[in-house]
Amino acid sequence: MDILKSAQRDKGFLNGQFLVAMPGMGDDRFARTVVYICAHSDEGAMGFIINQLQPMEFPDLLVQLGVIGEEETIRLPKSMRHFMVRNGGPVDQTRGFVLHSDDYMVDSTMPVSEDVCLTATIDILRAIAGNGGPSQALMTLGYSGWAAGQLEAEVAGNGWLTCPASMDLLFDTDIAMKYERLLDHMGIDLSRLVNDIGHA
DSSP states (O other): OOHHHHHHHOOOOTEEEEEEEEETOOOOGGTTOOOEEEETTTTEEEEEESOOSSSSSSSHHHHHHSSSSSGGGGGGGGHTTTTEEEEOOOOOEEEEEEEEETTOOOOOOOOSSSSSEEEOSSHHHHHHHOOOOOOOEEEEEEEEEEEHHHHHHHHHTOOOOOOOOOHHHHHHHOOOOOOHHHHHHTTTTTTHHHHTTTHH
């Protein structure tokens, strides 16, 4: 989380941006991914894949963490029973993070952009389970990290497209089509992008 604090000080240039994997992405873990960058500084970058799911259901996670008892899962509101747990990236997949709107704040909450915050403590899960959490939220297990200069090199090497993140695309639950919709939002024709790979 040192990268996050450093990026807050320095206002890194990709903070609050989407990375969209190019079709020629060499790392299979990031093929066809959309990543939200929450910290980018001279020390590196940190973000979350927002269009991949974990196999774990949210109620099971709450039970595992001791937020609720197993018998209470049936009483969760339908929206909570279907709250998705996303695969934020290959780093530290036992750790949970919640990106959310700025209408929820606790001591451990860190602002990421004007409208988006990050909370990585169990308080927010209790609030969400009790219907007292933020109006918009997404949860990930794990995150994506880049060493100093690594992300800049990948962007320069045509591994990623970048664009400002919109709240709608960040928090909506249409995981399956998010990649295509974001390219469409950017005015990019995926078939043309695939055909152009490797042509000077």
